[in-house]
Amino acid sequence: MLEPFPPKSVVVGIDGSHAALRAALWAVDEVAGTDIPLRLIYIREPGSADGCAGARAAMEAAEQAVHDAYDAINKAGKPVKVEMEIIEGYPLSALMQASESTPLLCVGDTGSGQASPAGFGSTATALMRSAHCSVAVVRGGHSDAPVRGRSVVAHVVGSVDDELVLERAFEEAHRRHAPLVVMTAWRSEFDNLQNDRVLREEERLMRAVLDRYAALWTPHYPDVTVDTVVAYGPFLNYLTDHAESAQLVVIGATQGIEVQQLSSPTADRALGRSDFAVLIAR
Structure with missing residues (x-):
């Protein structure tokens, strides 16, 4: 069961992908130099691993994903309070619940939506349309142009x-x-x-x-x-x-x-x- 989040925390969905790392780094600027924590959430789907060995491997992968994001944030060199959490649930429903108690939810998008090769995946699309808070979908891989000046x-x-x-x-x-x-x-x-x-x-x-x-x-x-x-x-x-x-x-x-x-x-x-x-x- 997902616990309530501090009202001012900014939440980032983490899944071990490069897209999630981009979302975490994008969110750094939202909270850098403030008392607002950046909460990294990894969501493990129920029944995604068989047996004790599978469960242990799944937990290790989850821990690695959130720590990779944490390390990337530290390397950015900006003052950020980071909280990390691994929960069990389904990504969309868990992120929807998280959106009830945060002003901003950040997710990465790989552009892997079945309907649109360049567009958004199903989770990002559903959050854009129905989340309870502001939603930032952070994209990458389509441009080599520097961000500054845009x-x-x-x-x-x-x-x-x-x-x-x-x-x-x-x-x-x-x-x-x-x-x-x-x-x-x-x-x-x-x-x-x-x-x-x-x-x-x-x-x-x-x-x-x-x-x-x-x-x-x-x-x-x-x-x-x-x-x-x-x-x-x-x-x-x-x-x-x-x-x-x-x-x-x-x-x-x-x-x-x-x-x-x-x-x-x-x-x-x-x-x-x-x-x-x-x-x-x-």
Whole structure:
């Protein structure tokens, strides 16, 4: 049975893979220099080992996985409090339970989803759509470009959900010394496509919303360079065109269409051109 976590701990799912190590190292910047612990969780599935020898080997593999992650974090050279735990359960249900008592859950993704060769696996997809907290899916292997200098991209839609997205995005841009793009992607009604005046007015209103967001948040993060973008068409189109310049994409959990698109085969073109992480803000 998974014990409750400290309310402010950041949880990382560990399974012995390189993807999990990437997630742990990405999460280091979330807590470095603070009192917030980084909790590494390895989940052993029931019945995954036969007999005493098999159980012992499974436990040794689990211990090795969490200690490898711990060593990698130490080598990063940043002040981090690390907690490690090995539990028995099924990965998705255990991580879902963990999401009830942490503000942020980080998992790695190998891009091994059956439906999408470049996209997300089933566990990451389910967490993106249904976890109880913010979820960061940390990717790798699709780009050799250095992370530094690449942008944090925040997609907003003019709803109450935007505040969570902006808070996360500004924090991440500040934390990672990255420029921030606050953008919205929109489509007009078919009848309006023939009316340039209506289209210009819709774009003007959307740009005013973005400029107001930037004006509200920039004083709290004066070191963050902010660019506002109004793009016509699906968000996924914008992401495909700018994938190589992004290191992190932040969207709200209530942006159901965007979350679904990112975790489906339609995202292959965008995901395959970069290794940007995805953060679902809740």
